[in-house]
Amino acid sequence: MTFDEFFRKATGFDHAPYPFQRKFAKAEDLYQLVDVPTGLGKTAMVIVGWLWRRFHAEEAIRKATPRRLVYCLPMRVLVEQTTENARKWVKNLLDAGGLQNDVPIHVLMGGEEQTDWAMWPEREAILIGTQDMLLSRALNRGYAASRARWPMEFGLLHNDCLWVFDEIQLMGPGLATTAQLEGFRYLLGSRDGHGCRSVWMSATMQRDWLKTVDFAPWVDNLAPLELTDDDHKCAEVKKRWEANKPLKPTNAKIGDLAGLAEEILKAHKPGTRTIVVVNTVRRASELHSEIARQWGSGNDQQLVLLHSRFRPGDRSKVVEDTLADPPADGTIVVSTQVIEAGVDVSATTLFTELAPWTSLVQRFGRCNRRGTENEHAAVRWLDLPANKPEGFGLPYESADLELARKRLNALNDVGLKSLPTVDLPFDHSHVIRRKDLIDLFDTTPDLAGNDIDIDRFIRDVQETDVRVFWRAWNQPHKNDPPSDDQSVPFRDELCPAPVSEFRDFKKKHAGKVWRWDFLEKRWEEADAARIVPGQVYLIHADAGGYTRECGWNPSSKEAVEPIVIPNKVPIPDASDNDACSCISVWQTIGQHTEEVCHELESILRGLPIDEEAEALRHAARWHDRGKVHEVFVKALPDAPPTQGNHWAKAPGTWKRYNRRHFRHELASALAALQKQHESLDLLNDDDLNLIVYLVAAHHGKVRLSIRSLPNEIRPAENRRFARGVWDGDVLPETDLGGGLTAPAVTLSLEPMELGLCEQPPFAGQPSWAERMIHLRDRLGPFRLAYLEVLLRVADWRASQREDHP
Secondary structure, X not given: OOHHXXXXXXXXXXXXXXXXXXXXXXXXXXXXXXXXXOOOOHHHHHHHHHHHHHHOOOHHHXXXXXXXXXXXXXXXXXXXXXXXXXXXXXXXXXXXXOOOOOOXXXXXXXXXXXXXXXXXXXXXXEEEEEHHHHHHHHOOOOOOOOHHXXXXXXHHHOOOEEEEEOOHHHOOHHHHHHHHHHHHHHHXXXXXXXXXXXXXXXXXXXXXXXXXXXXXXXXXXXXXXXXXXXXXXXXXXXXXXXXXXXXXXXXXXXXXXXXXXXXXXHHOOXXXXXXXEOOOHHXXXXXXXXXXXXXXXXXXXXXXXXXXXXXXXXXXXXHHHHHOOOOOOOEEEEEOHHHHOOOOOOEOEEEEEOXXXXXXXXXXXXXXOOOXXXXXXXXXXXOOOOOOXXXXXXXXXXXXXXXXHHHXXXXXXXXXXXXXXXXXXXXOOXXXXXXXXXXXXXXXXXXXXXXXXXXXXXXXXXXXXXXXXXXXXXXXXXXXXXXXXXXXXXXXXXXXXXXXXXXXXXXXXXXXXEEEEOOOOXXXXXXXXXXXXXXXXXXXXXXXXXXXXXXXXXXXXXXXXXXXXXXXXXXOOOOOOOHHHXXXXXXXXXXXXXXXXXXXXXXXXXXXXXXXXXXHHHHHHHOOHHHHOHHHHHHOOOOOOOOOOOEEEOOOOOOOOOOOOOOHXXXXXXXXXXXXXXXXXXXXXXXXXXXXXXXXXXXXXXXXXXXXXXXXOOOOOOOOEEOOEEOOOEXXXXXXXXXXXXXXXXXXXXXXXXXXXXXXXXXXXXXXXXXXXXXXXXXXXXXXXXXXXXXXXXXXXXXXXXXXX
């Protein structure tokens, strides 16, 4: 099958792929800078091109193409259309025989299912997500994901991935972060960038935008992909390139809602779609209400409000209404910037507020998108009022708006053929440095409840969000919290809300806004002063703050109807339980360990892991050694089927640990560190450090440091304690499967101290922190996290297979 046949079967298009799409798929070296106008098929170029490169290209290209495609959109919503297209194209190829096996497609937006893309690191996958969800995970602080899951996603997203950043002119500070991360992957532990490559795409591409402090040496060598004469000879490209889009200013100025609504209704043509793009959610909501007042309501018209702050189900309905064929009286869509990227929609008439030139170019691309409405197309732009108050142009800078105004005044058409080539500077306000990334590798909770703020590295500060969900529970007294068994949120419940507005909302609704304390395992009332981006909050339904038609609306006092989602797995957010490791049968440590080792071998067969493979095998053998600890044994459900066994897994209701914050994997790691078995005795320090790190980290709770947590039970004697493990605890002899029996051992927490250890069995040896920091710096944070993932998913898969053979 040729690439042209492959492309046609995937997309269902009648025409052959455009030359630029063909070049992307067949090039020996990936094009990393894509400067192609909006609406010409960059999404198909990337997704179908990656599938071709990964499965059908010549062997050298297949091996050089990363196994995971990560498609990053700059907006926090509206990835559904890209996902829908990707799923359709993969299905078409499966039906046509162009793919032998399914390629799963995962959406990373507001959290995802626990048994998802991370479970299969050796398989191809497509990940489509929003900038905040993907970049926060790439910085080891995944928004709306559990702390224990952060390192897994961090490790996978920095190894064997093709990152694609679409519409980069809209990314703000996130653009500098993408460039820095690409540089870090070469600078920290790998000559090949850990098998990752990045592709940046924009209709207003500027190479200099990527010249950040650590990536600048590579930028001039990035291969560009642009339209050529061959592309312009294609009939479809020519039609879109020459599409008419006449431009005029409106009489109304920004903020004149009544006057603007009147002009919109006068310009709107029955049976067509009109799109109005405004710069703030508040103005969009108010304009939507004003148009509704003037237009009235009828069965033959459609008025849609589109912005980023809806629950997923309601947002899907809004997008569906936006894309639907207009009824007899037509459709008017009032939207914020979300329509600039990720929505393949065309309007006959377009209104837009003044915005930076890069944003305007994207908005113009939503008018007469396919060149089929040249006689009726029209673009109208709104200027700022003459006596505008300070900050009225936010979220944009005054200088950017002034430059855009000058260009608009010089144009009478904004079709692709008419747009001038403009040299556009890009000011990187916040640039992540190497020290920042190294600090982010440690996910140990801050005892004061604070974490490193990554939001400034992801997007403009004024656009930051939390995520909220609404539930109803009985509150006989004003401040009664939800019960502790209230499940963590489902993805379909979550709604983005701006931090500043949400803080004000919390202050007005005492006793109605709650956050899960993962250390204390209980709901606590939210503190407005400590609300930071990326957190998740539960709101009592009676507090209001949301309507299905308008989304997040802090002024709404109407009770919110909670989402009812039966038979679904909640996202791993506030809950810190490792549900993927839980099963419904009794299983000994030896039995479970054998299955983990078997799963690990399956993973290693599919991945190019050489130097560290033996360390992973040792770690798999020792990872559950600590489950013979008396604290773990006493928490097992009653009446195991056979007495005298050391159990790793058990069905039924577990008891609470009699020592708070107990971690069996810390006991496992300390036992392995003492090398009381011949299989460990001959290892050098580098290999031993990696093994004990992987053992300690296999639930994501114990990593670079060992320290006590608040409210732990203290031993009566004056001895060290951390995570429920005490100096002098004894682990009895244990069958670890594979013919290996670990001898009894008395645990020492001497390595938790700083400096060289002073007491046996670790006298003269480095501390835990020194060992782990040396390991991190030797392998690099990306490689170390990746190895951590492989053991964890082997453990997950062994557990899941027992329940689902």
